Amino acid sequence: MTLHPSWRTRLAILLLAWAALTAAVAPVAAQQDMADLVSIDVLDGGPSADGRYMGALHLRLAEGWKTYWRAPGDAGIPPQFNWHGSRNIADLRITWPTPEVFLTSGMRTIGYHDELVLPIEITPKTPGQPIRIKGRMELGLCKDVCIPSELRFDHRADLTAGRHPAIAAALAARPYSASEAQVRAVTCRLSPTPYGLKVSARIAMPSAGGEEYAVIEGDGTLIATETKSWREGRELVAEAELLPAANGPVAVDRSALRFTVLGTSHAVDIRGCTSG
Known part of the structure; x- marks a missing residue:
């Protein structure tokens, strides 16, 4: 099969990144546990007037590290979500806050640093019944090297929670x-x-x-x-x-x-x- 030129370029970038990864991840992991690089929590934003529920994934990144937006650029790693194990969810909608544009070695990537609050609007299958938000997020973490990471979460929503200021700020930061x-x-x-x-x-x-x-x-x-x-x-x-x-x-x-x-x-x- 003949590869499109853009895919050959992307493949070359990935191979270089993998070579750097295999050379550099072990020393990084030895010096700093992965849990020190990124953590994830689920925030409660409570029910809305129309019967939906608002929550958020809250990522905290170590100083100097960044992660990527849904369209990360040619050299970025797009995040992936798996919601297997969640309960009482008929529909789920993510709102992405406005990301930043990073220029590194002449390559453009798009993402976030320090922290990311990712609002999630849930339509329950059965309104008023318990909601479980469970799954995993696959993402890339980058500083001097790029490290693929997987974060797992399991949270029973607090249906009595009120408005969360961090979720409100992330929604206000949307495009x-x-x-x-x-x-x-x-x-x-x-x-x-x-x-x-x-x-x-x-x-x-x-x-x-x-x-x-x-x-x-x-x-x-x-x-x-x-x-x-x-x-x-x-x-x-x-x-x-x-x-x-x-x-x-x-x-x-x-x-x-x-x-x-x-x-x-x-x-x-x-x-x-x-x-x-």
Whole structure:
């Protein structure tokens, strides 16, 4: 099988990271227990007026260490969640606070340092009955080296809890919606490539401040390469290639594409685009 050039680059990065990992993880682990690098707790935010329950995963990172956003950049490790063992959960929605952009050795990664409060809104199968939040989170931890880590949690929700200030702060730190950011239009043009489809999007919106970084995300069947973005007057242009996550044809639903713009003033979360 012939690998797409972007995948060859990604594979080379992963192999280099693995080589560094095997050389450096043992000394790091010997000097510092993994539990000293990151810890996880589940916070209670109590029930909402519409019958849902608000909780959060709270990660604390050792000084100088960082972890990654859901779309971590070409050199990052995307977090993965498994909720096996949870009880009385019909639906679960995560709200990601606005991440930071890190530039390391010329590579861009996106994530968080010090701590991460990740709000979780739960719709129970049976309102008023006990809720158990159990599972694991697989993530990357990076400082001088990158270490794959797995965190386990098991928490019985306190249905009598009140509003939690850390959860409220994390929700307030979410990116603006398209309407809040005064996005006027988002158009995207799709063009075939040897391995997938190129997405060229034009986002008509006021500046998010400073140098803006855009991130294009596909749905679960598509993986986007690192996004290139630049300003052309009142429009932000963003381009990426969408590749299939598994063997098969590439089909793109424009309404399922997600665009995040990260600026120095704020971030913007945009869902979908129209043909253009």
